[in-house]
Amino acid sequence: MAITLNKVGIEIDGKVYQFYKLTFGFQRKLVEVQSNLNKLTTEIAKKHSIEPEAINESDKVPESDKLEIAKAGLKLQESLGSLFVNQDEIGILDNFDGDSLTELIEALK
Secondary structure, eight states, rough: OOOHHHHHHHEETTTEEEOOOOOOHHHHHHHHHHHHHHHHHHHHHHHTOOGGGGGTTOOSOOHHHHHHHHHHHHHHEEEEEEEEGGGGGGGGGEEEEEEEEHHHHHHOO
């Protein structure tokens, strides 16, 4: 017996990328990682009295906090990267922000 994962094509900036569809367990884990990133970002922004979008440019936020957010973002990016059929195309994720990642996750459900 052979099991084939469902694939889906998603257009990003005019190019179609092939992804594996999310399984329920993987989807739950991905949402958990994304929620942790959002929570961490919100907490750090609140702690320094700035907007979450301003964290990377703010002098109020220590490098250790910025690094913690970057690590959480990389976990999310790595998780999504494993869904690319063509692993050479993973670099497109570098151009995504939080909203774009959420949109991609929704498209893969």
